[in-house]
Amino acid sequence: MSITLEQAEQAIAAAKEKASNIDAKMNIAIVDAGANLVAFARMDGAWLGSLDISIKKAKTARFFDMNTGIVGSLSQPGGSLYNIEHSNGGLITFPGGIPIKNKSGEIIGAIGVSGSTVENDHEVAEAGAKTF
Amino acid sequence: MSITLEQAEQAIAAAKEKASNIDAKMNIAIVDAGANLVAFARMDGAWLGSLDISIKKAKTARFFDMNTGIVGSLSQPGGSLYNIEHSNGGLITFPGGIPIKNKSGEIIGAIGVSGSTVENDHEVAEAGAKTF
């Protein structure tokens, strides 16, 4: 089971609406169950550097089936996964990436958001992930 | 002047409609005037390998402000731009990438389409590029 393009576009629409509500300009990426990009949107004026970060957050969330911030809490100096970011062509392990589940609870993809504080990034990603 | 997200989404919608009309499953990428991704959509069942190709076509079209197929006609063995594909992290120089212009004729971005024959790819890209 993998996310469809229609579902991915719904998730992006929900994330964009939340971003507008909190006055943030976001890059929003959706990957499928195979961690491959399905849909992407960069809001006007959003940071260019956040383009790659949003895609890497979505991939990281699907690579390990958990919120990116959890990976980041383990990859700190002295942590059990220190410098895991060097794998897979580069991971992003701070908040803003969240797995997307279908109604049965099966993971069908992930969303990655970047463009503001990590709190805002996470909030917008959650709005997208919660669509289903 | 650069393409807005709203314009990019309109171009993707037009390209998706054309793709459906000719019964093709496409990857569709839109880059802005800076050759950075603005919006992307992978239609359900589209080739995985066309994801990267669609993005590279859009970038190539904006990198040189011409249809990708024109670059490809110059990059053949013996041609003046032989193996230009080695630059910029990899170009794609066969048809399916087209610059997008605004009403004044100014280039504001580009569209790249991949997922079928190069003729179909080009036709769908044209449907997206002509939106404005």
Place this chain on the structure above:
Amino acid sequence: MSITLEQAEQAIAAAKEKASNIDAKMNIAIVDAGANLVAFARMDGAWLGSLDISIKKAKTARFFDMNTGIVGSLSQPGGSLYNIEHSNGGLITFPGGIPIKNKSGEIIGAIGVSGSTVENDHEVAEAGAKTF
């Protein structure tokens, strides 16, 4: 639907047997429906340079859901997909990569074989792909 590890190991076993029969030393890679590696085996004495080639052949076959040699027939100078090899971090488009289908005909992964002539590579890949 994606290939299981057990199926992938059966395909590798069948390919190894065929390789031994024709006195060839092969690298054999199996990817899943998402084009991610599931299983790999390098026979003793097989060319080191064929390691990466076998993996890229398997990925290429799944990226475009066709035998790698078909892609290669289109990517020649003057062909419609000239230099497509520059996409996806490097494709291999000569024979030896074949999609793997289940009994319903659905593509569930791919096999890539490298280590001998392309005819031998293809023959060994076919032995692996035909397991199901």
Place this chain on the structure above:
Amino acid sequence: MSITLEQAEQAIAAAKEKASNIDAKMNIAIVDAGANLVAFARMDGAWLGSLDISIKKAKTARFFDMNTGIVGSLSQPGGSLYNIEHSNGGLITFPGGIPIKNKSGEIIGAIGVSGSTVENDHEVAEAGAKTF
């Protein structure tokens, strides 16, 4: 002296059995004395992101002929090998990679395991490395 494919497959089988016993889904990679992949297996449902990590752990263990966790203890901020992970196309320096020795104590390859806690990863790698 380098590990044979038969030995590598035995090590993977032992690692898979240990993984099943502790109810973990692992990616398991074996490299030879030249740090090149010999055999690989991704158990059904194992994290996608652990594919690359398991291979990098095996390489790292052979690159320096020590358990990956030892490298990681030296690569922390202020440590003598701070950020060594940037070398060799990316190292993974937390536990789960172990050199493989033959009966004479000579290093003939390495195993890398990823898919669970680093303690589990190390335990499964040890089961594979101890086969001989």
